[in-house]
Amino acid sequence: MLADADHVMPDELKFEGDKRFFTAALDRADLIVHGRHSGEDQPNSPKRRRLILTRRIAALATDPENPNATLWNPAAASFAEAADFAGVSHGTIAIIGGPVVFDMFMDRYDTFWLSLAPRVRLPGGEGCFPGVPERTPQQILATHGLKAGEGRTLDAAHEVSVTAWRRASS
Known part of the structure; x- marks a missing residue:
């Protein structure tokens, strides 16, 4: 989930490590x-x-x-x-969402950076892609030809991580 049931990103989904990673990526775009x-x-x-x-x-x-x-x-x-x-x-083009926007570019991404905060639960929240929660974000990315690559920890205390999902070279 990337937002709560009111389509707002709640504070419990905001982590300093993730914010720094996100900000640096946007500054390069x-x-x-x-x-x-x-x-x-x-x-x-x-x-x-x-x-x-x-x-x-x-x-x-x-x-x-x-x-x-x-x-x-x-x-x-x-x-x-x-x-x-x-x-x-x-x-470099950064697609920062929401779900409809992400979906428009699903077959065009070179890399999609998927952040996970496994301790946060947002019942009835808005999935990061259409089709979530019926399928996981990882399943959706794989369906579109992206493969999980390197991951990194952004906030060890809260187990927040980010993984690069990359398109296989032809």
């Missing part, structure tokens, strides 16, 4: 993609170039609240068109 209810609320957030998925616009528009953000309706414009509109033609 050339473009961040997320839904309009997602975001990271960090000091560097307004400086980061991003695509925000929304159905509230016709196709593409600059976010009136953030000149570094492009509003993107994927039903009316391709990802390539949206990235071009945002001024990004190459580089």
Whole structure:
């Protein structure tokens, strides 16, 4: 689960080690993609170039609240068109969710970093991907051709870890 039943990430899912890992990855990204209810609320957030998925616009528009953000309706414009509109033609793209956004890119990821906090339970919460909890996130990633690679501990006291799931090279 990535959020509680109210679609909010509760404090019990927030760990300093995970936050540092996440922040460093976003600082390295050339473009961040997320839904309009997602975001990271960090000091560097307004400086980061991003695509925000929304159905509230016709196709593409600059976010009136953030000149570094492009509003993107994927039903009316391709990802390539949206990235071009945002001024990004190459580089690292960070997809930070939620579940619908993750699912849109499932067959395109080079790497998906899956964080786990096994001691946290969110009954009735929002799964990280469509199909969770009927299937595990690991099963869904494997179904899309990704394989678990190296893992690292982010918070030993709470058993929080992150594992790189990578697409096999052809």
